[in-house]
Amino acid sequence: MKLHFPNSYAEIDLQTITKNIRELKKRTAAKKILSVVKCNGYGHGAVRVAREAEPEVDWFGVAFVDEAIELRMGGIKKPILVFEVPSARTAAAYQTHGLTATISDLAHFSILMDGTKYHLNFDTGMNRLGFSPSKAPEVRKMAIVNQRLICSGIYSHYSMADDPGSKEVEKQLKAFRDVLKHFDEIPLVHICNTGGAVHYDLEEFDMVRTGLTQLGYAAGRVQPDWLEPVLTWKSKVVQVKKVSKGESVSYDATWTAPIDCFIGTIPVGYGDGILRSLSNKLKVSVNGAMYPVVGNVTMDYIMINLGNKKIPVETEVTLLGGDAWSASKWAEEAGSNVHEILTGLSDRMARSYTNY
Numbered sequence: 001m002k003l004h005f006p007n008s009y010a011e012i013d014l015q016t017i018t019k020n021i022r023e024l025k026k027r028t029a030a031k032k033i034l035s036v037v038k039c040n041g042y043g044h045g046a047v048r049v050a051r052e053a054e055p056e057v058d059w060f061g062v063a064f065v066d067e068a069i070e071l072r073m074g075g076i077k078k079p080i081l082v083f084e085v086p087s088a089r090t091a092a093a094y095q096t097h098g099l100t101a102t103i104s105d106l107a108h109f110s111i112l113m114d115g116t117k118y119h120l121n122f123d124t125g126m127n128r129l130g131f132s133p134s135k136a137p138e139v140r141k142m143a144i145v146n147q148r149l150i151c152s153g154i155y156s157h158y159s160m161a162d163d164p165g166s167k168e169v170e171k172q173l174k175a176f177r178d179v180l181k182h183f184d185e186i187p188l189v190h191i192c193n194t195g196g197a198v199h200y201d202l203e204e205f206d207m208v209r210t211g212l213t214q215l216g217y218a219a220g221r222v223q224p225d226w227l228e229p230v231l232t233w234k235s236k237v238v239q240v241k242k243v244s245k246g247e248s249v250s251y252d253a254t255w256t257a258p259i260d261c262f263i264g265t266i267p268v269g270y271g272d273g274i275l276r277s278l279s280n281k282l283k284v285s286v287n288g289a290m291y292p293v294v295g296n297v298t299m300d301y302i303m304i305n306l307g308n309k310k311i312p313v314e315t316e317v318t319l320l321g322g323d324a325w326s327a328s329k330w331a332e333e334a335g336s337n338v339h340e341i342l343t344g345l346s347d348r349m350a351r352s353y354t355n356y
């Protein structure tokens with residue numbers, strides 16, 4: 001939807017993306033960075049994020065072929081790895097747009113067109129996509145037989161790397177090392193996502209794949225102080241009303257005023273990405289002070305308790321980032337993760353870019 005009169009906007013500081021990637025590079029032993037910009041760059045705008053990241057990174061990664069085509073149309077030149085399974089529908093697009101496919105099943109060897117580049121994906125414990133490690137000798141044979149395709153990498157994916165000290169990471173690492181014994185000559189080996197790169201970085205692999213770090217977040221509960229969030233989401237108070245002691249606010253009367261107070265109404269709700277589970281939990285920032293959301297989050301509005309402060313309408317409100325709660329605090333309070341909070345930011349908000 002084209003927005004003529006947006007009710008909220010995300011300010012995205014592009015230089016902070018460069019800064020975050022440089023901070024990661026100082027800390028990772030991997031020589032290469034793959035910037036993951038799937039799902040519209042986690043809501044930040046895939047092409048804008050990728051253009052900013054391109055000078056700093058070696059590869060891009062996306063979930064689906066359409067997302068890769070969007071990057072190419074936006075002028076992105078660096079290699080793009082597509083994580084999804086290739087199919088008869090998408091096979092030609094890899095060649096047309098110069099994309100690197102992921103082979104995660106023997107059938108994929110015959111689907112891709114001559115000359116297509118690919119990475120092998122082995123499933124070492126996530127149980128989502130990828131070959132079982134026991135298939136390694138068979139996969140090796142197929143890779144050798146299929147000289148019409150070009151194998152340029154091999155990877156796996158962690159299921160529990162978001163926080164430090166996971167036993168599962170060790171198990172997956174061991175399984176991946178065993179797989180790699182069959183593929184000595186493959187030039188590019190990678191397993192770390194953001195969690196892996198921040199908490200389990202290892203010198204033996206060539207590249208890390210990270211979506212969140214460039215946007216200023218780690219994946220789990222531990223948020224390192226060397227990352228700076230890129231996005232700040234703001235809106236305005238559109239109405240202020242007096243509510244008397246004993247009156248309730250919003251659907252289902254989940255909050256009742258304990259004393260007379262002013263309630264401010266803000267034109268963003270779960271339709272914009274404020275999870276309903278944050279009803280009566282979220283706090284937002286107005287003029288540097290935090291105010292609680294009271295009553296249920298509705299599709300289009302939230303209400304905040306201003307106490308005895310009757311602020312003027314049009315007063316700016318910071319909902320996420322800046323001096324309000326970070327996406328990781330949102331995630332913690334909502335029982336979610338940073339990925340879900342960021343990708344939940346809808347197209348109802350305008351995205352405005354600064355510092356490019």
Ligand SMILES: *Cc1c(COP(=O)(O)O)cnc(C)c1O
Pocket residue numbers: 036038083157192193194195209210211212213219
């Ligand atoms: C999404 C994804 C990533 C990036 O995850 P982050 O936690 O954002 O770093 C890396 N690898 C694969 C295969 C993915 O699907």
